[in-house]
Amino acid sequence: MSVSDMFIALQGVLTADQDVREEIRKVVQALEQTAREILTLLQGVHQGAGFQDIPKKCQKAREHFGTVRTQMESLKTKFPADQYYRFHEHWRFVLQRLVFLAAFAVYLESETLVTREAVAEILGIEADRERGFHLDIEDYLSGVLTLASELARLAVNSVTAGDYSRPLRISTFINELDSGFRLLNLKNDSLRKRYDGLKYDVKKIEEVVYDLSIRGLNKEATVGTGGEK
Amino acid sequence: GSGGFRKRKHDNFPHSQRREEKENVNPSSALMTSFKSFQLELDTRHDKYERLVKLSRDITIESKRTIFLLHRFTSAPNGEEILNESEVKLDAVRRKIKQVAQELVGEDMYQFHRAISPGLQEYVEAVSFQYFIKTRCLISVEEINKQLIFTAEDREETTNMTSHDKQSHTWSLKVTPVDYLLGVADLTGELMRLCISSVGNGDIDTPFELSQFLRQIYDGFTFIGNTGPYEVSKKLYTLKQSLAKVENACYTLKVRGSEIPKHMLADVFSTKAELIDQEEGL
Numbered sequence: 001m002s003v004s005d006m007f008i009a010l011q012g013v014l015t016a017d018q019d020v021r022e023e024i025r026k027v028v029q030a031l032e033q034t035a036r037e038i039l040t041l042l043q044g045v046h047q048g049a050g051f052q053d054i055p056k057k058c059q060k061a062r063e064h065f066g067t068v069r070t071q072m073e074s075l076k077t078k079f080p081a082d083q084y085y086r087f088h089e090h091w092r093f094v095l096q097r098l099v100f101l102a103a104f105a106v107y108l109e110s111e112t113l114v115t116r117e118a119v120a121e122i123l124g125i126e127a128d129r130e131r132g133f134h135l136d137i138e139d140y141l142s143g144v145l146t147l148a149s150e151l152a153r154l155a156v157n158s159v160t161a162g163d164y165s166r167p168l169r170i171s172t173f174i175n176e177l178d179s180g181f182r183l184l185n186l187k188n189d190s191l192r193k194r195y196d197g198l199k200y201d202v203k204k205i206e207e208v209v210y211d212l213s214i215r216g217l218n219k220e221a222t223v224g225t226g227g228e229k
Numbered sequence: 230g231s232g233g234f235r236k237r238k239h240d241n242f243p244h245s246q247r248r249e250e251k252e253n254v255n256p257s258s259a260l261m262t263s264f265k266s267f268q269l270e271l272d273t274r275h276d277k278y279e280r281l282v283k284l285s286r287d288i289t290i291e292s293k294r295t296i297f298l299l300h301r302f303t304s305a306p307n308g309e310e311i312l313n314e315s316e317v318k319l320d321a322v323r324r325k326i327k328q329v330a331q332e333l334v335g336e337d338m339y340q341f342h343r344a345i346s347p348g349l350q351e352y353v354e355a356v357s358f359q360y361f362i363k364t365r366c367l368i369s370v371e372e373i374n375k376q377l378i379f380t381a382e383d384r385e386e387t388t389n390m391t392s393h394d395k396q397s398h399t400w401s402l403k404v405t406p407v408d409y410l411l412g413v414a415d416l417t418g419e420l421m422r423l424c425i426s427s428v429g430n431g432d433i434d435t436p437f438e439l440s441q442f443l444r445q446i447y448d449g450f451t452f453i454g455n456t457g458p459y460e461v462s463k464k465l466y467t468l469k470q471s472l473a474k475v476e477n478a479c480y481t482l483k484v485r486g487s488e489i490p491k492h493m494l495a496d497v498f499s500t501k502a503e504l505i506d507q508e509e510g511l
Contacts, residue, residue, distance in 0.1 A: 187275055
């Protein structure tokens, strides 16, 4: 084979590769659009009136995740299944964002941390690499860290809205999350950088809890919730 | 100021209470159990990555040494011996690549591509350099990949693998087109060095062969242009410089060769080569 033939063949391979990337980019753009819509929807909980209809907002978000699932379905068809990591960078960001949104919705519904399997199910993908388009563990953890900073914000805003019990529950949750992350030996990569931000979220929430407790508002809150139940 | 305020806050916050809060986390809760499994998964992945980086570095070093060895080829009278020695060295490199292939069994190769890519590029450079010296042709990516199919040869390995079926006795690694291209781009730098040194040895034919070969490769790279990834287009600039040096060398040989006796050419050329090196430094 002559040198020029070889390069013609390689050029063909590279062009085919670019076409695949182009296709992936289109689907990812659609996914980003859906993710923005869900975010807008869930952002509503930070406003005073938003605290009342959290279940309704979550319900709506769940409907949007249906769209995500169909978009994921189409993403899977754009490249060979065994080359996930070759194109990983293209959907990494949006996948982390979607993990966060799913985790946020689940937290608002049940105040628990969504499991990796459950997120994968919500997004219509697999939790295991062997079984096809999957959720990478680092992407899952990144999404969870985004949830932590969102919850720190929620703690502040729920106090403003007069809900004094929520920050205490968030505090317990974040503390457990923090202990969880402490178990991990992270490398010096982007995930580690995100993790380094977690302590500020923890601190923020502790401050909110402190503010409530020196004013005796936490007791009122526990009594309040006790009465409700 | 806010600093004082913060300080007071911390004084008021009893440490015992904080610790108590931390200990409230139940170590056997669902969340903690899943994070323990995450720890295991991440550690396994990072360990594998580190092992691959180490292998890649070994491959790089051994490949570089092979290239240095091959540069001695033209000057030494015992060319055959050097070629054989380089073959032995490349076999050693391939044994390392076999280990890489074994690490990657059942994995997505691209997940760890960043760890092994530098080593593979250097190997492509070495193996294509040797191939060029032997055949004066460019080795194809298929040819390279053909040499990277390994079978279990040692008895020890086969006994270890008895539990698996026969298929797992072979491992293979594919050099990606981009790694191949980057390796070939590096090869041109070696060929330029080979060209300059061969003139120094009074070899007048090799530079012309090399300039023709480099021109073909350069044409190939310009054909690819910016369809390739960024790294490939970056190499194009260095490639152009290498080509210019070789072309200038041929030019000098042609011009001066007609007027100076052959045995003095080497001196003329070595001053010219220095000049080029100086220009490069600017």
